[in-house]
Amino acid sequence: xxxxxxxxxxxxxxxxxxxxxVGTRATLVxxxxxxxxxxxxxxxxxxxxxxGIDAWLDRTRPQAxxxxxxxxQANVRTVMGTAQAGAVAIMLAARRDLPxxxxxxxxxxxxxxxxxxxxxxxxxxxxxxxxxxxxxxRPADAADALALALCHLWRGPALARMRAAAGTGTxxxxxx
Numbered sequence: 001x002x003x004x005x006x007x008x009x010x011x012x013x014x015x016x017x018x019x020x021x022v023g024t025r026a027t028l029v030x031x032x033x034x035x036x037x038x039x040x041x042x043x044x045x046x047x048x049x050x051x052g053i054d055a056w057l058d059r060t061r062p063q064a065x066x067x068x069x070x071x072x073q074a075n076v077r078t079v080m081g082t083a084q085a086g087a088v089a090i091m092l093a094a095r096r097d098l099p100x101x102x103x104x105x106x107x108x109x110x111x112x113x114x115x116x117x118x119x120x121x122x123x124x125x126x127x128x129x130x131x132x133x134x135x136x137x138r139p140a141d142a143a144d145a146l147a148l149a150l151c152h153l154w155r156g157p158a159l160a161r162m163r164a165a166a167g168t169g170t171x172x173x174x175x176x
Contacts, residue, residue, distance in 0.1 A: 004062035005149030007141045008085035014141030017060045018149045028131045031142045050088045065093040066152030069102040101152040111151035
């Protein structure tokens with residue numbers, strides 16, 4: 001399965017694609033960030049992020065998309081930008097009928113490091129080890145996107161089966 005991980009943000013939106021499956025080692029397909037200027041209008045920034053994600057979807061052809069679930073933070077402005085960028089990714093995946101998995105930062109950290117309280121350095125270190133890279137991808141947003149993709153690769157199929165068994169599908173490609 002090929003998964004696109006999206007670490008949403010208005011200034012840097014991390015993107016990472018991995019291939020993998022049950023009983024096989026995950027491999028890196030591509031990793032990077034879409035950058036926008038902090039001084040630009042929000043609408044222009046969101047359009048640039050959408051254009052960037054769309055290009056990644058065309059080029060890498062993932063079978064699923066994993067997006068960081070926005071959680072409460074003290075900085076409302078940061079939360080709003082993250083939520084807006086995440087919504088763009090979800091909408092673009094839904095347009096292509098791709099299943100979407102939403103994961104909290106602690107779920108992602110636990111999936112790749114074994115601890116939901118791991119710091120950025122630990123996540124980057126584990127991403128490099130899990131994908132056989134010489135070093136952690138930079139910036140951290142890129143490593144986080146790969147962590148999201150790996151989390152979905154490992155947890156997404158089981159979550160989808162549980163939802164199907166419970167009859168709790170959403171009609172939006174599995175967005176939860």
